[in-house]
Amino acid sequence: MSELENKANDDPGGGAHHGINNGPEDDKGLGLGVIFFMGAFLVCFLSGWLLFPKLLYSKKEQPFNFDHSLHVEEIGDCETCHFLREDGTFSGIPGLESCMECHTDEPMGETDDEAVFAEEYVAQGKEVPWLIYAKQPDCVYFSHAAHIVAGGMDCKTCHGHIGETSSSRPYEENRITGYSRDIWGKNIWGIKKNSWDRMKMDDCADCHLEEMGHKGYCFQCHK
Amino acid sequence: MKIDRRSFLGLGLGAAAGIALSPVGVKLTDDSSIWTQNWPWTPVPEDGEITYDRSVCSLCPGACGISVRKINGRPVKIEGLDDHPINNGGACLHGIAGLQYLYDPARIKTPLKKNGNKFEKISWDEAISLVAGKLGEIRESGTPESLGLISGADNGSMAQLFRRFMDAFGSPNTYTMPSLESNLALTAAALHSADRSLGFDIDHSDFILSFGAAIIEGWGSPVACIQANASRHERKAKLVQVDYRLSNTANAADKIIAVKPGTEADLALGLCAVLLAKTKIAKDSLSGDVNKLAFSAMLEKEYTSDKVEAITGVKAADVEALAMAFIKAKAPVAVPGKGRGDVGQSLREFAAVQALNALAGRLNKEGGVFVMWPAGYLKFPENVMDDTAEQGAGKAKLAGSVTELVDKLEKDGGLSALFIYNANPCYALNNTEKVKAAMDKVGFKVSFSSFMDETALKSDVILPASIFLERLEDVVSGAGLAKTVVGLCRPMVKPVFDTKHPGDTLILLAQAMGDSIAEGFSWDSYEACLEEVTGDIWDTLSDDGYVVIDDKPPVGTPVTDFTFLSSAPKIDVPMGEGDFTLVPVDKMRLAGGSMISSPFAVKTVSDTVLSGKYSVVEINPATAGALKDGDVAVLKTAMGTVKVKIGLNEGIMAGVIGMPRGLGHTFNNPYVAGKGVNVNDLIGPVIEPGSGLDAAFGIKATLSKA
């Protein structure tokens, strides 16, 4: 009879029984395993939640601070700067020319930001290299006209209360994709509370489903 | 403390569980998928100023107006031009893929000269003096008529410029490839008078009786036809399709009349007979027409509905009902030309269908068929002809049609040089082997091609042509449209390669030949020539991009001469033996004639048409025998044997094999060539007496499991 068979014969109780017979040394091994498990779990779990988002996104500052609320107060609406052009395209970021309808190379206010704007951009005729929070990939065709004019939508629905902010928050760029964090949303799980929290394809589709009863066809946005 | 295997396991599992319960996995998956789409070598169109330029698409005879979107001057998209009198904003898939032709791998990038079996690059100067030298020798030997020309379309200034060259050189041997346009011109010449064309006012007709015309697969001016068909429901117009398979057009029709392939002419004559026997209108309409008595006597005797039933398979009662429905409609029109109406057509069939229009009093009526005058907007100065030219050009032509020419060349030669412009006979004519053999009999072939296609490969010298996006040209609508519009094709980009406008090439060549030929071509450039010859309309043409020459029915009713029909011999087609009749099938997604499908178009072809490297042939399950859907089978005709895939299809008549046309190219373009077989390889030409047309709509075939 081989050793293996002996063992089998000696130990009719099977695996569970076998474990109990293993003695105190093995028990301690299991305990350590659990501790290692817990430790690794905690480290990874917490870094996944806390560290990972910080690493994933690099922060960039806008060239200078822009006060939306001040401008809305002065001008009265969004459309003066963010207007639809005759050919249907949209002035998402107005060009310098548009700013210069009011601004000159003499700063209008006292702020440092205004001084930067006047000196570095207006005086030199240079466009401000704004970082665009809502920039979508090239494969996305988005018509503001269809949404604002035909759909009668409010800017807030997608952009949130941007008109009420007085400072430009940092632009967070995804190190892998190069896109703005605004597209995926602040919440690292991608969970949203407000319609303006995220700007992914599913968010467009959700709204379309709700409003039009249909998620839309591929070629509506991918042309 | 001893760290053992379990501790490590715990560590790994813990890390995995920790990560799994954190957002890392979800987020990284999403981000990495976006990352891969943004790899730097993925082409991303440049941002920049957007402009739109108008031009005309001349890929097919459609002559659609196009708008080319450019970014920083680089064309990026072709769209149909809104409010254009032909296509009104529409464009077909070949048109929108037009940009792919610019960078096509088969484009000829520089002048080439054949050396043994290889082409070698030469400069334009060398190429022009080489061709001019050869042509000079031919002229000096006193046989200028031995220069031939095979060209595509026969309208516009380029066709006239080539003809002018041939005249000044001294040769009558100019041939055009069969096209719907040329077939309609032949029909008009046989029934009405020479130099006319026929236009079908499908837009305003309320009863369209189509004899197999693939109205939504590329007949005539494809976009215009598709739009005319699309508005049918609104207009309450009926479409009756005479066909032997359920084409897209037949599928969209209100009624399908199933007919045995090749008997369409008999059905049309049967309908004529019913009209003559049963209605007064038709008899009255014969007043003033020529040879009407012999024609009506023939109809009475040979085309009784019973006889027509026996020939065509359409029940006698249906023949009568169809004729009555046709005559009772307010604005009926009968449309000839199976498929795209170009290759494999008989004049007897075209004429029979046109006779039906004549009897029903539909000539020059709104919604009927217009017997149209030539566009006549071009005014070339008088040509300069020396004695050699006068003598040579006065000689008889070698053959009546390009198919007859091929026959003649293959048997006993007759041309010492041949120009090929805008044509690919080695692919587009039936029995391509024979066409290639005929080409071998011509000592010196000069191709003005843009692509290294089957015919260019056979040439001795290639003078590469810029494509429509790189050149200026007047493009005349035709192809069965009931209006005449001249559009201006404009260069959208500088030539991508070292090519020239064929008009400029011809002018250079004429000037290199010197003497009277040079005198007749004394323009600085083709542009100067075009501006001169379009004199009256040039300003409007260059400002608006098109000129509508005529869009009203011509005045008066032309006389119809029935002589050809009352004696038109029936021809014995299809040739060969076998249980099946193989017929080519025109598809919207596959180009025909000299146009080669773009890679984009080929990509859109479904696997019921092209499966892997096999052409899929349609056969009715009732005649399939042991063959199953998707089987690879051997198809054999008197011309050749190929392997195909079987596509069972209840929508094709039993005993008929439908094979897609436009596949099986054999030149160097991995996207288009080597896919399927060229159906023209399998069909032998059958020359129709009296017209010289290749009337082989099909051929007998056998099919067996591979």
Ligand code: SF4
């Ligand atoms: S129908 Fe012909 S002319 Fe019109 S877009 Fe298509 S290929 Fe061009």
